[in-house]
Amino acid sequence: xxxxxxxxxxxxxxxxxxxxxxxxxxxxxxxxxxxxxxxxxxxxxxxxxxxxxxxxxxxxxxxxxxxxxxxxxxxxxxxxxxxxxxxxxxxxxxxxxxxxxxxxxxxxxxxxxxxxxxxxxxxxxxxxxxxxxxxxxxxxxxxxxxxxxxxxxxxxxxxxxxxxxxxxxxxxxxxxxxxxxxxxxxxxxxxxxxxxxxxxxxxxxxxxxxxxxxxxxxxxxxxxxxxxxxxxxxxxxxxxxxxxxxxxxxxxxxxxxxxxxxxxxxxxxxxxxxxxxxxxxxxxxxxxxxxxxxxxxxxxxxxxxxxxxxxxxxxxxxxxxxxxxxxxxxxxxxxxxxxxxxxxxxxxxxxxxxxxxxxxxxxxxxxxxxxxxxxxxxxxxxxxxxxxxxxxxxxxxxxxxxxxxxxxxxxxxxxxxxxxxxxxxxxxxxxxxxxxxxxxxxxxxxxxxxxxxxxxxxxx
Ligand code: GDP
Ligand code: MG
Numbered sequence: 001x002x003x004x005x006x007x008x009x010x011x012x013x014x015x016x017x018x019x020x021x022x023x024x025x026x027x028x029x030x031x032x033x034x035x036x037x038x039x040x041x042x043x044x045x046x047x048x049x050x051x052x053x054x055x056x057x058x059x060x061x062x063x064x065x066x067x068x069x070x071x072x073x074x075x076x077x078x079x080x081x082x083x084x085x086x087x088x089x090x091x092x093x094x095x096x097x098x099x100x101x102x103x104x105x106x107x108x109x110x111x112x113x114x115x116x117x118x119x120x121x122x123x124x125x126x127x128x129x130x131x132x133x134x135x136x137x138x139x140x141x142x143x144x145x146x147x148x149x150x151x152x153x154x155x156x157x158x159x160x161x162x163x164x165x166x167x168x169x170x171x172x173x174x175x176x177x178x179x180x181x182x183x184x185x186x187x188x189x190x191x192x193x194x195x196x197x198x199x200x201x202x203x204x205x206x207x208x209x210x211x212x213x214x215x216x217x218x219x220x221x222x223x224x225x226x227x228x229x230x231x232x233x234x235x236x237x238x239x240x241x242x243x244x245x246x247x248x249x250x251x252x253x254x255x256x257x258x259x260x261x262x263x264x265x266x267x268x269x270x271x272x273x274x275x276x277x278x279x280x281x282x283x284x285x286x287x288x289x290x291x292x293x294x295x296x297x298x299x300x301x302x303x304x305x306x307x308x309x310x311x312x313x314x315x316x317x318x319x320x321x322x323x324x325x326x327x328x329x330x331x332x333x334x335x336x337x338x339x340x341x342x343x344x345x346x347x348x349x350x351x352x353x354x355x356x357x358x359x360x361x362x363x364x365x366x367x368x369x370x371x372x373x374x375x376x377x378x379x380x381x382x383x384x385x386x387x388x389x390x391x392x393x394x395x396x397x398x399x400x401x402x403x404x405x406x407x408x409x410x411x412x413x414x415x416x417x418x419x420x421x422x423x424x425x426x427x428x429x430x431x432x433x434x435x436x437x438x439x440x441x442x443x444x445x446x447x448x449x450x451x452x453x454x455x456x457x458x459x460x
Contacts (some may be wrong), residue, residue, distance in 0.1 A: 018058045018070060027052055030074065037373055038273030043081070051077050075307050082303035083274055087285035092210045096174045097181045100207055101262075102200055102252060103215035105188035108264035108290055110139060112215055113185045114146035115290060115298040117311070121152065125180040130170035131156045132163045132203060133187035150295050163187070164202040171207060197255045198411075204256060211454060213287065214252045214261045216278060219268045219420045253282045262299065264290035275306050344440050346402035350394045389424065393432050396421035408433045 027048055034044045055074050091097045099116065101109045110133070117127040129147050131154060133139040140156050147154035155170040167184055174182040186203060189196045204212065253256055261278050266289050278286050286301040394402065396418045401407050408414050408429070415433070419426045 007192060011033045018055045018213045020052075020056050023052060023055050023070065026070065027055075032335040034273070034276070037276075039276045040273075041279070046280070047077060047081060047276075051364075061195065072455070078276070078307035081280055081300075082306055083279045083285040084303055086300050086302055087287045087289055088300075090210055090259070095177050096171070097211070098207045098209040099181065099211045099213060100186065100200075100204060100209040101184065101213055101215055102186055102258070103188050107188065107215045107217040109188060109215045110134075110142050110146065110185050111293065112152050112262055112264065112288075112290060112298070113143060114152070115150040115295055116183055116288070117147070117181075118150040118295045119288075119298050120181050120359050121150065125279050127152045127181045127183060128170070128174045128177070128179045129154045130167060130174075130184040132166055132170075132184050134159045134161065134163055134166070135187050139185075139187070146295075151162070161448060162202075164206045167203045169401055200256050211259045211287075212256060214258045214282075216261050216274055216283075216290075217265050218263050218272060218274050218285075219265045245410045253284065258282065258284050260284050260287040262286065262288045262290065268298070272306060280293070297373050344436070345405055346394050346397060346436065349436060349439075350391065350402075389428065390432055392422040393418055393424055393429055405433055405436050409437070 018031060030051070031044055031048045033374060034047065035041070039047075051070075051073055054077070055070055058070070058073070089099075101112060103109050113129050120127050129143055129152055131140045131143045133143075134157075137159055140159070144154045144156065153171055155166070157166045157169065163186065170184065171182060184203065184207060186200060187196070259281070261284060263272075263275055263278070263286050266272065278284070288298055289301050291297045291299070397408070401414060401418070408418070412426070415426055415429045418424075419429045422429075
């Protein structure tokens, strides 16, 4: 999407007023870019129409270039399309808040259960998970394991108990225990069918949930789940006939009544087209996004940031926030002081490495930096591998060696020991030590230059 839109902007440079004629080509690029990003066709049509209507005649405002104004119109329209503001989760005024998760198989419902509990726990809420997917014993085990991982209790019954019965008992238990939020996992199918809808309806009736969130996999895109279908056509026979989850959002919304959606797997290659379609089609906002397999990889959905990302500005804000959360403030300051003092040692090295790893997959971090979106999966795997290797070697060092890398620089015997203990070659250890000293020098130069007012280019 990014490169398509970039070329659209370039075509507009130097124009003074936006006219039907001079926006025709950039608008075609925008249309194509959106379709490539898996935005559903009706949404693209409406979007292009709406942006076009607003754009014509623009350009007379002094001091602002027409192309910049088209950028603004496109951006604002994208934000609007995705719901405008952040949509917060709704909590019940009294008694437990009940969140029911629905969605097709494999979209990430069970993972979201635990992520959401983890997320709400951080906000001081007590949570309980209810295992409502009874078709595969493995699904129950998966939820129990994830619950343990985030320190939240999981209510389970045998696979012979009806999901609505499990839901009822689970809710009872939560009330008894004075739990704030009950999150109910449900079974998904590969495609929408009547049995799944009926079961969800039963579960919903029993629970009277505060939120019913449709979990949507950002990776599915157009091919597996077009998010639009003519409402009149949306009945069971049609869905059966098509044999695909073609009416995903609409159908869940009509049959079950959703209050919002969660977009998962945004860390993948998908360009987020689903985000554009969900709100437009269902009228319900995306509330949260999942961006990885870790329990921390859940965050509110920011329409403005998503628009920024689509337009190629990079999700810099998200990155900064995430980095702040990972590295406690104090830690970061401490590290900065060390860097300034050029005492950067292997402990700092390790801390940094782990912080990066904790921030999520490398894919995600790199994807958020403008201009770095085109990193190939192979490059990412390579980077991750070398991080692992470094970590292994640093772990094999003594505390003293970590603090005083000079010891390793001076002693081949020490390097040999580290190499043997970590299963790496002596050459690899030497390289790592050299790398640390190079980093010190660079940091020192950088700090000196910043004090002097200019930043040197950091070459390799
Ligand atoms: P369910 O069938 O809807 O319950 O889906 P699961 O929660 O079992 O997830 C299916 C697969 O997707 C699992 O392998 C998860 O680890 C993976 N998954 C879930 N959420 C994400 C995400 O945000 N990013 C990535 N990359 N993988 C995810
Ligand atoms: Mg599941």
